[in-house]
Amino acid sequence: MTRPALILDLDGTVVDAVPDFAAAMNRLMVELGLRSVTGPEIAGYLGDGPRKLVERVLAARGLPMIEAAHDRFLADYTAHAAELTTAFPGVAETLDAFRAAGWAVLVCTKKPEAATRAMLAGLGLLDRFDGIGAGDSFAVSKPDPRHLTMTLAAAGLDRAPAVMVGDHANDVAAARGAGLPCIFAGWGHGPARMAAGADLVATRFAELVRMAPQALAARGVSAPMPQVRAGQPTTRS
Numbered sequence: 001m002t003r004p005a006l007i008l009d010l011d012g013t014v015v016d017a018v019p020d021f022a023a024a025m026n027r028l029m030v031e032l033g034l035r036s037v038t039g040p041e042i043a044g045y046l047g048d049g050p051r052k053l054v055e056r057v058l059a060a061r062g063l064p065m066i067e068a069a070h071d072r073f074l075a076d077y078t079a080h081a082a083e084l085t086t087a088f089p090g091v092a093e094t095l096d097a098f099r100a101a102g103w104a105v106l107v108c109t110k111k112p113e114a115a116t117r118a119m120l121a122g123l124g125l126l127d128r129f130d131g132i133g134a135g136d137s138f139a140v141s142k143p144d145p146r147h148l149t150m151t152l153a154a155a156g157l158d159r160a161p162a163v164m165v166g167d168h169a170n171d172v173a174a175a176r177g178a179g180l181p182c183i184f185a186g187w188g189h190g191p192a193r194m195a196a197g198a199d200l201v202a203t204r205f206a207e208l209v210r211m212a213p214q215a216l217a218a219r220g221v222s223a224p225m226p227q228v229r230a231g232q233p234t235t236r237s
Helices: 018-032 039-045 050-060 067-079 091-100 113-122 146-154 169-178 205-217
Strands: 005-008 104-108 131-133 162-166 182-185 200-202
Touching: 005 146, 018 039, 018 050, 018 067, 039 050, 050 067, 067 113, 091 104, 091 205, 104 146, 113 131, 131 146, 146 162, 146 169, 162 169, 162 205, 169 182, 182 205, 200 205
Parallel strands: 005 104, 005 162, 104 131, 162 182, 182 200
Antiparallel strands: none
């Protein structure tokens, strides 16, 4: 059987990156002399990449997009991407279980690759992934379904049965466009209405060990069910 793949969105699905996003944005706000952001404000702007995040923050303060501000924000954020960010509960154990069961585990994110790698390395998660499709890896990104298919192809898994997991409407749209089952990450930052079109909705990361094989089974594909072992080492959460 072809090795199945679990494709994961990053921010709001694998990690809660809001604290580091907010900290970097507030350092930029000080530099620009603008009012600070809050965690909930940042969370509401996530899902479309760092450039759109900066654009939305500036627009809320009555300013047009400033490209130099985006560049400063991204450089600063990348340098501090794993200081306040935490993995959601059960991430390390669940990823280990999938890989032990023979699944490939991939990240498909709109975050640039440098920041993605810096964050995952800082959290002790980088080696748990078999591939990364970042926001600057290809000419397209979510909700374009080619972001998912290119991420699979880059990992040598273009013919693999795969399941997409994410907390944003972009993740659901990309999965549907690629013909892949989608599990909505109900623990993430996206409002419940964004789950429209998803095959399943999970409330905890650990539920993926049951739901991912279930999602493939509904498409007539058999895949091994991962087993989380008691006492597995965890990462920072």
